[in-house]
Amino acid sequence: MTDATVDSDAATALRDKAVDELRAAGTIVSPRIEAVMRTVPRHLFTPGATLDEAYQVYSAFVTKVDRHGVQLSSVSAPQIQAMMLEQARVQRGDHVLEIGSGGLNAAYLAELVGPDGAVTTVDIDPEVTARAARLLAGNGYGHVRVVTADAAEPIPGVGKVDAVLVTAGAWDIPPAWTQQLKPGGRLVVPLRVRGLTRALGFTLVDGHLESESSKVCGFVPMQGASAHQEELLLVTGTPEIGLRFDDGLPENPGLLDNAVRTPRVELWTGITLGISELLDTLQMHLAIALPGFCIMAVDPDLDTGIVAPANRSFALAAVEGGSFAYLTTRRTEDDKHVEFAVHALGSDAGSLAGKVAGHLRDWNREHRGGPGPVVRVYPAGTPDDLIAGGRVVGGRVIDKVHSRISLSWPPA
Known part of the structure; x- marks a missing residue:
């Protein structure tokens, strides 16, 4: 028995273990998705990774970073790939466009569409597409078309497709993505809305897209014409407390200049949440209900205790006039739940805290445990x-x- 045989057997065992875990979690439900994820050798599309790293169920493998260490390209985690393939509902004979290349996902798609289908994968970075083309050709998927282009524009020669899968974080939906879809076609995209990213499965209906599924996720952001930067408001004038706005700063951000000099209002709500309970509908409820919705982050090296979020890197927040508020939590006595509170600072902190708490109660009564928007x-x-x-x-x-x-x- 050669070392190559041992490695192959080990890879097969790890691949099967990962798929078994995703089936048990309910991420994989389709026998076709299960089959392709057992068939395609993921580790051959992640050169540089150990077998254990390649088959980590919930971890992406980073393939390119910039000079500051920011991720530019990665092979998504098996859990994310399985989730989005399920959302896409790709059938045999389909023509599929993938936006954001890595090689592996295109191989899965090629298996799903079969010999009568077609897959085109596109990326703006020539280094990424060269790598994808090399890996696809080297592993029996040379028939997948690899294109270097900004996918914000129509891709020549693709025509109308049955499905578009976007594997980079998007802030907007360029017209080209819907123009290339057949009527009833499907678009799966990690879309950022009000600072919250969801993998959304859309269907093209009467000239607009309508969501059928929504999953919490995180992705390397889109580059090129579709790139978009959040705007940051530093409420102390230093990076200690930052409020991130996805769709533009408040009309008069200067109203917050003295907010941190006011006493902090703390309003405990009595609403509790299980430690492992998901927050996805709460996040979306506040994003929809609060006009000044944003995300607050605190620099741990500069933190002076002005604010006290449970998660200093990500706290749901809102601005109204000269005040800002955010959600925080504390453990309950049984240590199995947390209780929500609203903290607020500024000229009308008490009023804003009450409004946010009211929306929290609305969510608890109307949307908790239910479907997303x-x-x-x-x-x-x-x-x-x-x-x-x-x-x-x-x-x-x-x-x-x-x-x-x-x-x-x-x-x-």
Whole structure:
């Protein structure tokens, strides 16, 4: 028995173990997704990784960073790849466009579409596409078309496709993505809305996209014309406390200049949450309900205790006039739950804390444990009266460069 045989057997065992874990977790439900993830040798698409690293179920393998150490490209974790493949519902004979290349996901897609289908994978970075082309060709998938281009523009020669899978974090939906879809086609994209990223599975319906599924995720951000930077408001004038806004700063951010000099209001709500309970619907509820929604982060090296979030790198927050508020938690006596509180500072801190607490109670009563909001994407310039859900009480429309995004809760 050779070392290569031992490595192959070990890889097969690790691959099967990862797939078994994803099946048990309910991430993989389709026999076809299970089969391709057992078939394609993931470790051959992650050169430089050990076998254990290649088959870590919940860990991506980073393939490129910039000079500051920021990730530019990676092979997504098996859990993320399985989740998005399930959302895409790719069938045999489909024509599929992948935006964001790595090689491995394109190989999965090639297996799913079979010999009568076609897969094109696109990336803006020629180093990434060269690597993807080399790995695909070297592992029996040379028929996958690899293109170096900015996918914000239509890809020549692709035509209409059944599905578009985006494997980089997007802030907007360029028109090219929907223009290349057949009627009823599917788009799966990690879309950032109000600072929250969700892998959304859309279907093209009557000229707009309508979500069918939503999963919490994180991705390397899009590069090129579709790149978008959040705006940061430093409420102390230093990096100690930063408020990140996804769709522009408040109209008059200077109103917050003296907010940190006021006493901190602390409002405990009595609402508790299990330690392992998901926060996805709470996050979306506040993002929809609060006009000044943002994400607060505290620099641990500069922290003077002005604010006290449970998670210093990510706290749900909101700004209104000269005040800002954020959510925090504390452990309950049984150590199995946490209780929510709203902290607020500023000229009208008590009022804002009460509003945020009221929205927290609304979520607890109406949306906790239920489905997430329906997300609809319309072309920029679509009139309000043509946007479903945008005028519903509890809904919100967010204007981006290429699109208008409607968020609304499904009927009870």
